[in-house]
Every structure is written in structure tokens, then in C-alpha cells.
Amino acid sequence: MNPLSPHELEALAARLHRHRAELASQLRLRLGPLPLTAQLLNGTISPDDPAVARQLPGCDPVRLAEDLATLRGLDSACARLADGSYGRCQGCGVAIPHERLRVQPTAHMCLPCQQEHERRPHRGKRN
Numbered sequence: 001m002n003p004l005s006p007h008e009l010e011a012l013a014a015r016l017h018r019h020r021a022e023l024a025s026q027l028r029l030r031l032g033p034l035p036l037t038a039q040l041l042n043g044t045i046s047p048d049d050p051a052v053a054r055q056l057p058g059c060d061p062v063r064l065a066e067d068l069a070t071l072r073g074l075d076s077a078c079a080r081l082a083d084g085s086y087g088r089c090q091g092c093g094v095a096i097p098h099e100r101l102r103v104q105p106t107a108h109m110c111l112p113c114q115q116e117h118e119r120r121p122h123r124g125k126r127n
């Protein structure tokens with residue numbers, strides 16, 4: 001049971017797939033036709049690996065890590081679309097409001113769960 005209408009789901013899916021394709025082709029252009037590029041894009045190697053960083057001189061590792069994290073988020077959203085779990089909170093199972101998905105199509109948790117999740121790590125704690 002998905003609370004999103006088929007039309008809403010379709011629009012979100014189109015955005016996710018388009019964003020994923022754009023980001024992947026941007027990264028391919030930036031990194032060049034290295035075997036490494038494909039491995040970075042499919043997540044088999046990490047940009048944090050010093051051996052990887054050595055092969056990518058002139059590539060900002062922080063930005064690369066961010067872009068790859070975004071790509072992972074898009075991949076996982078596309079996987080959830082494929083298996084039908086998209087739009088449902090992975091923390092508590094409630095339907096994620098369409099409003100939230102429209103702002104952040106890769107959201108995999110409802111806002112309360114997301115906030116709870118963000119509170120847990122040591123960094124970025126408020127009060």
C-alpha cells in the first residue's frame with residue numbers, strides 16, 4: 001500500500017532517475033574514462049581509499065565523496081522504487097508525506113525518524 005498517487009510516484013521516479021543519470025554522467029566526465037570511475041560509481045571502491053585518491057590528482061576528494069554519497073542515495077531510492085518500498089519510512093514504517101518527498105525525493109525516513117537519526121551521531125548535536 002503506497003499513499004502516493006501513481007501520478008506523484010511517477011513524477012518522483014522520473015526526477016530520481018534523471019538526477020541519477022545526470023550525476024553519473026557528470027562524474028564520468030570529471031573523472032575520465034578510468035576503470036576506477038566505474039568502480040567508484042558502482043560503489044565497489046571508496047574515494048577515501050588513499051590508493052584511489054592517488055589516481056585522481058586534481059580531484060577534490062571532499063566534493064567527490066559528497067557526489068558519490070548523493071549517487072548512493074539516488075541508487076538506493078531507485079532500488080526502493082523497484083521493490084515497492086519507496087515512500088515508506090525505514091525507521092518506523094509510516095508513509096513519508098508527499099510534501100517531504102517533493103523537497104527531498106531520496107528521503108528514506110519520516111522527519112521525526114530522520115531527526116532522531118541525526119541526533120544519534122556525535123557530530124552536530126544541538127543543546
Ligand SMILES: [Zn+2]
Nearest residue numbers: 089092110113
Ligand atoms: Zn519514521
